[in-house]
Amino acid sequence: MSQPTLYYFDARARAETIRFILKLKGVAFNDVRLKEIPAELKEKANFGQLPFYEDENISLSQSLAIESYLAEVHGLDGNTAVERALISQYVHATQDVYNPYFSANNEASNLKFKVETAPKYLTRFEQHLKAAGGEHFVGNRLTLADISVFALLDYFHQQTHNNLLEVLAPFTLLIQFYNKIAAIPSVAEHIKTRPTTRL
Structure with missing residues (x-):
């Protein structure tokens, strides 16, 4: 193989x-x-x-x-049609964060991303994670929803030239979520x- x-x-x-x-x-x-x-x-x-x-x-x-x-x-997909739909929702929501970041090409658009777009979505992600119990976004196990949001948070951690960590700092539950997955040995x-x- x-x-x-x-x-x-x-x-x-x-x-x-x-x-x-x-x-x-x-x-x-x-x-x-x-x-x-x-x-x-x-x-x-x-x-x-x-x-x-x-x-x-x-x-x-x-x-x-x-x-x-x-x-x-x-x-890593859902067990039911409802779970699969919810997973897809979170995956697509991450794209609504990535896309304006990738297209920001000046100081004004970068600032708008940091003070409006990113906080709006991070707030919703944290609310949904809390409502789901704080461990996983969908169900009681790791799914693509978790990995997709984790990858987005990881991107924030790595974008030091734009200091996106300061945007993430207020979202303590998301940071705990990130740290838990980041500690998995293979990750x-x-x-x-x-x-x-x-x-």
């Missing part, structure tokens, strides 16, 4: 949740990090863009589709050994 391969740029950004899933489940994979997309890969990738994932069963583009597929394969090892990247 050949190892799965994940193709992405040398960054966390759209691929880090995928990496966390694979690391958490102990899946050995080829983490191919690129400066640009070679022509042959652009031709092979389903939509000519990254991330692009391949294993013995599937070739798949689009980060959320890859995450959803891996969650189902590795038992901790990945955080410790992954390349240091700006995004």
